[in-house]
Amino acid sequence: MRRVKIYGAGSVGNHLAHAARCLGWRVVVCDTNEAALIRMRESIYPGRYGMWDAEIELHTHATVPSGDFDLVCIGTPPDTHVELSLAALKEDPSALFVEKPLCEPFLAPIAALHHAVTAAGIPCFVGYDHVVGKALQRVESLVSGGRIGSILTIDAEFREHWAGIFSAHPWLGGPSDTYLGFWRRGGGASGEHSHAANLWQHLSHVCGGGRVTEVQAMLRYEEEGGASYDSLCLMQLRTQNGLAGRVVQDVVSRPARKRAKLTGTEGTIEWVNGYKPGNDAVIVSRAGAEDEVELIPKTRPDDFIEELKHIDQELAKAESESPIRLERGLDTLLVLAAAHRAEQEQRRMHIDYSRNYGPGSLF
Secondary structure, three states, rough: OEEEEEEEEOHHHHHHHHHHHHOOEEEEEOOOOHHHHHHHHHHHHHHOOOOOOOEEEEEEEOOOOOOOOOOEEEEOHHHHHHHHHHHHOOOOOEEEEEEEOOOOOOOHHHHHHHHHHHHHHHOOOEEHHHOOHHHHHHHHHHHHHHOOOOOOEEEEEEEEEOHHHHHHHOOOOOHHHHHHEEEOOOHHHHHHHHHHHHHHHHHHHHHOOOOOOEEEEEEEEEEEEEEEEEEEEEEEEEEEOEEEEEEEOOOOOOOOEEEEEEEEEEEEEEEEEEEOOOOEEEEOOOOOOOOOEEEOOOOOOHHHHHHHHHHHHHHHOOOOOOOOHHHHHHHEEEEEHHHHHHHOOOOOOOOOOEHHOOOEEEE
16 A cells, blocks of 8 residues: 655645545645645535545644655645655655646756756656546557558647636635746646646657757736736747647636647547546547547546556556656746747747756757
8 A cells, every 4th residue: 555645735635635545545635734734624625525535644744744655746836846846855755746837937946856856866757647548548549550640740739717727726716816827936828737738748759759849939928916927828849850730728718628639641630638528539530531539438536546546557667658757747847938938038949958957958
């Protein structure tokens, strides 16, 4: 039985705690705010999953046990991830998990996190759960099987008005009450919906495109009620092997639209999150033929259950090539940092991975 410690009693912390308990793991949750722990026990967890699980231990940071954990999860705001990760690494867990995005979209925290985790030699995973879901695995098998021939381009989009996010987090009054309303803290469309950028990058690896090396971007920044965020993040990407495509992330679209599409020489494959209630979908389209729609049963809790299952399986391997390993999450952060720089400097940004995410990685 694995033992997991989760930093943060908010939305992600509840999802991770529930997923871990579904796998029969022992769970400890800690938060700096005792009111957040009470809200988790009395409202969020029973509201989502039917009843409170008394086997979950709740602690403030002052009383939480240290050491002897198989997995430490950081489920707090992005601008706290580096500090908490440094503390967690000192506990020498079997693995570290950090929720997306890894940190703020600037080179200094990206490099600090990379250096710390690499020096510790502890496997680290990043919370881009969609790339280890069953629907994406089906897409991968179709691509590798040549179902639509050679891949020509990829499009990915996560468009969702964040009214839906705040309705699921009723303790928040709006963007200014949370990091979500501040792009410099890792929020806004670029951070909150960075699943789209990560999906694009993952699919590029699947079809042999490699890592992103060029970023063009257009962002719309908003100053509202004390918040400062990007409501729209448009990116055009090119990889080291010449694959080019588009990513769209926003917090203004309703209904929500979360999709990724691969266009090949013989048709298209589309991954659709939430195609209908309780189902994702994989859609194959070919000229002259009816669309082939394959439904993949999935609920929101399943995203986190499959993610923790994946991490459990990866820890049993001598060497992990997980699509949610640290390097992939860092690469996504680097693309987001490049997008902000591209908008602010009104030019195309290039990425140099030989700089290990430090100064000079963007030029």
